[in-house]
Amino acid sequence: MAGSQIEALNRLAETKFNLLILDMILPLRAGDNALEPDGGQNVIDELDTNYLDYLMPDHIIALTEYEDAKSKFENYNIEVVTFKFDNKNLAWETGVLRTLGRLIRKDVKIIYCEGKNHELLGLLKLNGYSFIGKNDCRAVFQCAIHEKHNLALRDKDFLTSKEVQTLKSKHPNYLVIDMYCFENLLFHPDNIFEAYPEFPKDLYIKDLISQKKAKIFNIVQDYKMARKGYEEFKDQINGIKEDANFETDIVNALQSDEVEMFYPYLDMAGKKDKAFNKSYNKSFLQKYNLSKESLVDTDWFKSKIVSILPKI
Structure with missing residues (x-):
């Protein structure tokens, strides 16, 4: 004034x-x-x-x-x-x-994203962007189709890297987190370690591998069912064809004990799996009182989000 x-x-x-x-x-x-x-x-x-x-x-x-x-x-x-x-x-x-x-x-370019992810993404205060939540990945996909001037950000879930690239070629405004879900970014070992330097990263990785091995059969059954519901495969006009080698790619990744191989396909949210039969049980993490706000406020997390977004 x-x-x-x-x-x-x-x-x-x-x-x-x-x-x-x-x-x-x-x-x-x-x-x-x-x-x-x-x-x-x-x-x-x-x-x-x-x-x-x-x-x-x-x-x-x-x-x-x-x-x-x-x-x-x-x-x-x-x-x-x-x-x-x-x-x-x-x-x-x-x-x-x-x-x-x-x-x-x-x-300001709007970015539609799944669920309540917009609340934490908004804390990044990225200049030129505004995050708005939608119910699920189907709603986000519809936004990508009908609002070409805006952006839409979905979790990768069980899409393969080849399928993601095909989607982005067809819909340049359709962005995909390069891991199973938003929580995979939050709770990635490197991200937690940056936010909490005293965190036992090696023990955490061992727990991730242990749970992955114990649940791999259930995870494989889950991805087969989940992929049948993907709107990107059902929409004959705006969608894409499934990668012919999707099963080999996903199973090979899950069988590996390298974090960067299996972790992108490990469900770190567990929203529809209260018994943790096919998702990661965070009982190990609960001992450390991790704050999601702190996990968003890292250079690692911000760089991952910025790398997905187009420059404006």
Whole structure:
């Protein structure tokens, strides 16, 4: 908030703003009793003429009492959206709100994701992105199909790497986490160790391998059933064909004791497996009071998410 032309320009010289809402009647200095009818235009004139001296706002909205204000800015190098201010008619407020909504949608790319993942992903505060939750991967896939200007992020589940690449080729706005689910990123040994340096990473890996070996038969049966429900295989128009070698790829990965091989196919969420017959039982982790907020706040986690997203 600035109360004068000089104060506004000083702040614009020091701070980059996404949006500048400017009253065209603005005094020259703070404390001046005389309001200048062209005070706001003086600010815009200065920004337009000496733009290298300022951190230019992404958008400028000017509020004015005059009908001809719009024509004054037609030859400017910077874009100014004008609204006629009227105390007796609040239609101008609706116009401002609609314009703000349009500008927000223009500058921020929405990323639809599964369940409540958006709550933790939002903590990353990635510039230019806004995360919105959807019920499941089917809903996320529909968003990818029908909203090409936005992004959709699904868990990998039991998709193979080849299938993921085929999907991304067909739908460039369709993004896939490179592990079974969001929780696989959170509870990856390297991520936990960065957030909690005293964490016994080696013992954790041994527990992961032990549980994987004990449950591998159930996991194999699970992926066969799960894949039958994937909308990406059922949709004849927007979907893809299954990888002919999917079973070999998944089984070989699960049979390996290398973390980076089997872990991407190990269910670390267990949302539909209360008995942990086919998912990882986190009783080992519960002893260490791990915070999901802390696990999101690591360089490892952020780099994994950023690597999935396109540059904007």
